[in-house]
Amino acid sequence: MGRAGRRLAAVPMALLALATVYPLLFTANVAGKTRREYVLDRFSPTGSPHAENLVTAWTGVGMARYAVNSLLVVVCAVALLLLLGSMAGFALSHLRFRGSGALFLGCLAALFVPFQVIMVPLVRIMADGGLVDTYPGLVLAYVAQFLPFTIFLMTSYYASVPRELVDAARIDGNTLYGVHRRVMLPLGAPALLSVGILDALFCWNDVLIALLVMPSPEHRTLMVGVTSLRGQYAQDVPVFAAGVLIAAVPVLLLHLFFQRQIADGVTAGATKG
Template structure:
């Protein structure tokens, strides 16, 4: 037993080295961004990787006003909230139907949804843009909400189907015997029981929608979102790196706070999709 305990201790110590390096590779970019955001442009040029000796918040105020981050932040909040709400509504209904109901071609439909996860976004950008033009949804927030819903819905349906498949089917049968309709079963039974998966999907979709640049750049070409607006801080020939770092820090701060606060729910929710119902 003593030899076994020693081996386990050495294995844990050996595994801690690459894990520490991985954690450092994730933490250092955040430190580098915040550290340089507190420098002046001259201070950055003289010492790019040194710790700031006279921190200043001037770059944060300049980034907020120069790149119109306040207006872009409102766009991001509106679009993200609308897309997440629509994704949760549609995916919970679809997951309930695919997991609990029996109808023709149910499995074939689920396979098609899974197959759509393998299609890269870049492959469908041209037909996607032409469709948005034909529907007159370019430069509209509702157009970006629909676009996010279309691109992120397959994963949400898969996760909700996997979660609902773990629940006993007798719940639906008992509710039907009591005279409840399918809509009442979904609202009063399945939706409350699916709160853990829905919370996880809400967090993940918030991360995806907030950090997206490609789809937002195609749809909102005038009223941009905050991540696209950060590009306005880059110069044509030279870039004020501390100013750019300040804008990146302001744009990423809300989403980092959400991730830190809900990190346990994110890990638990990802594990839901790995369980076979």
């Protein structure tokens, strides 16, 4: 492709990048306005940003508490997802047992089942087990929803590890758990990092599961807290925009610092195995 072709191809890419960045810039601009400035002209650049909106959004509906809730749940859910997904990926890619192929196909099929299909029986089962409105309940709900995705990617990645390494570790006297801990986990560290980041983004951005499993206000996650902020400050759009900005900053930083790992995780299933 010549220089003219590259420049021509850059035009739609630049437009796509602008369409992606503009909502964030618009939200940041609105968050810096007073309510009067927003009513008079919502699209003009703000002259002097007002940090009071961020303070109001952070303290108005307890978003600090919601952020702690989200962080606690996401860390526990991602740790459990990586542990179970790595062990299942090792078993499905290197161990031969009856039903292993059907089990992998079952995990693959679970990727195509929308959460809306299973949310009613899931919540009823959790209610019967006393897990509704508890942190362990939300962690288990996230694990149940995102584990098939984690297993699929880890199985695809581990399938590229030579079987000779596993056989050599077994000859050295390692049990299957020892092989997983000493061989598969170090070799799978890049995939675990990529999948962990994707799982963290899925859990952090979730609203529906958290809204169903954690109904009480003190147990809300940050994204659910943003929706409640909209209801409380429906007439004060700058405060609501400040709350959206607060919730978006961790995701934005994660994308900026780990964009290569995120891309590797998205393409792992297509390039491994």
